[in-house]
Amino acid sequence: VRLHDLPTPTLWVDLAALDHNVDVMAAARPGRSLRPHVKAFKSTALAAHVRDRGGHDAFCCATLKEVAGLVASGLGDDVLLANETLDRDRLGDLVAAATERGARVTVAVDSAETIAAAADAATNGPLAVLVDVDVGLPRCGCPPADAGRLADDARAAGLEVRGVMGYEGHVVGNPDRTWRIEQVEVSMALLRAAHDDVGGDVTSAGGTGTYDLHQWVREVQAGSYLLMDTAYARLGLPFQQALFVQATVISASAGHAVADAGLKAFGMDHGEPTVEGCDVFFTSDEHVTFTWSEGHTGPPHVGDRVRLLPAHVDPTVAYHERMWVIDAGDPEGGGEVVDAWPVDLRNW
Amino acid sequence: VRLHDLPTPTLWVDLAALDHNVDVMAAARPGRSLRPHVKAFKSTALAAHVRDRGGHDAFCCATLKEVAGLVASGLGDDVLLANETLDRDRLGDLVAAATERGARVTVAVDSAETIAAAADAATNGPLAVLVDVDVGLPRCGCPPADAGRLADDARAAGLEVRGVMGYEGHVVGNPDRTWRIEQVEVSMALLRAAHDDVGGDVTSAGGTGTYDLHQWVREVQAGSYLLMDTAYARLGLPFQQALFVQATVISASAGHAVADAGLKAFGMDHGEPTVEGCDVFFTSDEHVTFTWSEGHTGPPHVGDRVRLLPAHVDPTVAYHERMWVIDAGDPEGGGEVVDAWPVDLRNW
Numbered sequence: 034v035r036l037h038d039l040p041t042p043t044l045w046v047d048l049a050a051l052d053h054n055v056d057v058m059a060a061a062r063p064g065r066s067l068r069p070h071v072k073a074f075k076s077t078a079l080a081a082h083v084r085d086r087g088g089h090d091a092f093c094c095a096t097l098k099e100v101a102g103l104v105a106s107g108l109g110d111d112v113l114l115a116n117e118t119l120d121r122d123r124l125g126d127l128v129a130a131a132t133e134r135g136a137r138v139t140v141a142v143d144s145a146e147t148i149a150a151a152a153d154a155a156t157n158g159p160l161a162v163l164v165d166v167d168v169g170l171p172r173c174g175c176p177p178a179d180a181g182r183l184a185d186d187a188r189a190a191g192l193e194v195r196g197v198m199g200y201e202g203h204v205v206g207n208p209d210r211t212w213r214i215e216q217v218e219v220s221m222a223l224l225r226a227a228h229d230d231v232g233g234d235v236t237s238a239g240g241t242g243t244y245d246l247h248q249w250v251r252e253v254q255a256g257s258y259l260l261m262d263t264a265y266a267r268l269g270l271p272f273q274q275a276l277f278v279q280a281t282v283i284s285a286s287a288g289h290a291v292a293d294a295g296l297k298a299f300g301m302d303h304g305e306p307t308v309e310g311c312d313v314f315f316t317s318d319e320h321v322t323f324t325w326s327e328g329h330t331g332p333p334h335v336g337d338r339v340r341l342l343p344a345h346v347d348p349t350v351a352y353h354e355r356m357w358v359i360d361a362g363d364p365e366g367g368g369e370v371v372d373a374w375p376v377d378l379r380n381w
Numbered sequence: 382v383r384l385h386d387l388p389t390p391t392l393w394v395d396l397a398a399l400d401h402n403v404d405v406m407a408a409a410r411p412g413r414s415l416r417p418h419v420k421a422f423k424s425t426a427l428a429a430h431v432r433d434r435g436g437h438d439a440f441c442c443a444t445l446k447e448v449a450g451l452v453a454s455g456l457g458d459d460v461l462l463a464n465e466t467l468d469r470d471r472l473g474d475l476v477a478a479a480t481e482r483g484a485r486v487t488v489a490v491d492s493a494e495t496i497a498a499a500a501d502a503a504t505n506g507p508l509a510v511l512v513d514v515d516v517g518l519p520r521c522g523c524p525p526a527d528a529g530r531l532a533d534d535a536r537a538a539g540l541e542v543r544g545v546m547g548y549e550g551h552v553v554g555n556p557d558r559t560w561r562i563e564q565v566e567v568s569m570a571l572l573r574a575a576h577d578d579v580g581g582d583v584t585s586a587g588g589t590g591t592y593d594l595h596q597w598v599r600e601v602q603a604g605s606y607l608l609m610d611t612a613y614a615r616l617g618l619p620f621q622q623a624l625f626v627q628a629t630v631i632s633a634s635a636g637h638a639v640a641d642a643g644l645k646a647f648g649m650d651h652g653e654p655t656v657e658g659c660d661v662f663f664t665s666d667e668h669v670t671f672t673w674s675e676g677h678t679g680p681p682h683v684g685d686r687v688r689l690l691p692a693h694v695d696p697t698v699a700y701h702e703r704m705w706v707i708d709a710g711d712p713e714g715g716g717e718v719v720d721a722w723p724v725d726l727r728n729w
Binding site: 072096116118119123146147167173283285286288289293297302335336353354379380 | 443444464515519522637648662667728729
């Protein structure tokens with residue numbers, strides 16, 4: 034089966050590009066010095082591929098469903114919910130499942146309420162926490178000065194405190210590498226101060242845009258590097274675009290063409306998808322309307338296949354049921370279909 | 382079960398607001414003078430509700446999956462794929478299924494290629510077409526002057542030509558009603574000219590923003606009016622917001638709060654979701670960070686539930702597995718859960 038045999042729109046992964054990305058990262062941050070972030074791809078099959086090829090066996094998640102899916106798939110050797118939750122019932126169920134499977138679950142906490150939820154869930158089995166520290170991104174995380182007190186409260190509630198995390202999400206996407214280097218230093222000074230008060234052997238931070246700028250933390254949380262998108266491409270990182278949406282030109286006129294992939298196939302918060310060599314005019318629910326420059330090979334024809342590049346990987350993948358895995362080395366018919374990885378961790 | 386008993390984020394429908402919208406539209410455009418557009422809600426359960434309460438039994442779709450789902454659910458009395466397709470195999474399967482179930486399927490065509498695909502599928506059973514005409518939105522649709530020739534070609538290929546459609550999508554969202562009235566006239570003059578050449582008794586156009594501005598066409602294609610969003614709210618239409626995402630405040634500081642619904646819960650092409658009485662600062666994959674004004678009832682607390690309004694209904698619904706149907710009349714616990722409607726028509 035060839036890529037062009039599949040109905041469109043089709044989310045697909047260039048396996049060679051993915052493996053290049055796995056290898057580059059595994060060389061830079063081997064083993065547990067990287068904690069691949071599952072939120073970027075939401076697939077246990079892809080997580081297993083990263084573990085087997087890249088040698089990383091400790092994962093990072095943004096939702097309870099992601100954690101539960103890893104645990105159920107035997108990928109729970111050391112899985113971190115790098116997010117706050119107050120859902121005692123589901124966290125408790127997760128701890129029970131992890132205990133049964135010998136998995137190790139850690140959850141971020143940043144308040145008395147999230148510590149109480151974790152302590153409640155820990156009545157079902159072992160559950161560790163990281164104290165989540167605000168290192169400059171105005172989102173979750175306690176003020177650095179409160180971290181020690183929260184760690185004491187967590188220990189008093191019977192929880193194991195493994196250390197600290199602090200995500201410099203305001204830094205990871207900035208194309209200015211010098212600024213990123215400076216800001217990682219600023220953020221990590223805050224996290225280091227918090228860690229002095231918290232203790233524990235885990236220090237966790239970072240993302241794809243800062244993966245090689247962290248000397249101090251034990252582990253970097255990066256996920257987008259695997260599949261990439263046009264926003265991260267602007268940073269000049271050594272990772273290749275590995276995720277595409279294949280579409281069919283369903284209508285064409287003298288001035289524009291329309292392909293059958295739209296707002297329900299792409300996360301749009303970082304802007305329009307890209308059609309190589311063309312200008313995207315606008316995107317509708319099930320359509321992308323685009324024009325082409327004089328230098329282009331010529332106007333597209335009805336029935337042509339076009340390859341679109343997402344602007345933001347995470348919310349793009351979350352729209353799809355599966356990713357088709359393509360060996361693009363033999364480009365006939367768009368490449369050979371070698372596998373299909375369900376996006377089994379989407380939704381909540 | 383109450384809304385607040387459900388895990389978050391949760392997509393939910395205010396049943397009273399939905400029914401208000403159904404009733405207002407059914408009074409304005411009864412029966413087959415409205416062709417509800419399934420792309421806005423992607424649920425056969427909601428389509429059945431609209432048919433039973435609103436009395437509309439002819440539906441409109443944007444994807445083959447939507448059409449196939451309606452046919453399989455007994456909602457295929459007169460279903461239109463208001464979009465072009467070149468997927469002969471899936472269209473052929475659909476025609477076979479429709480024939481077996483006594484359903485009637487019509488598909489839009491705007492080129493020799495889409496007519497050929499329809500003619501090929503029609504070897505499996507009856508299939509009618511509408512000639513899709515460009516009435517000013519630069520997307521699908523043939524030039525008005527080509528419509529008669531395409532109709533002749535379709536008839537020569539053995540297809541029933543039921544008439545014309547032309548979507549004035551560049552008009553429906555503009556808040557200036559006077560401009561919308563003028564532009565509908567301009568667009569419908571083009572469609573009328575095409576219809577003179579095509580013939581047939583179906584003339585189909587419009588959307589939620591122009592549902593009451595069409596005197597000439599037989600049927601209006603509107604779907605967003607059922608659930609609404611903050612973009613359409615700006616038009617001052619008599620429809621109420623009926624779709625919400627419930628989230629939990631998982632982190633709060635002196636300056637901002639964070640709830641657990643983000644980019645994977647909202648279509649973002651029309652902008653940020655709204656938190657009533659608050660200012661949304663930014664949205665991340667699984668978070669919305671917001672601030673509150675002095676006039677607000679006070680800072681949110683960790684564990685509070687907040688209600689978010691989507692900016693664009695269609696790509697928001699497409700992220701979710703189901704909509705919870707809520708009787709909000711008794712507001713205790715956020716209202717009573719009366720049903721759950723699967724978003725069974727999402728993906729392709």
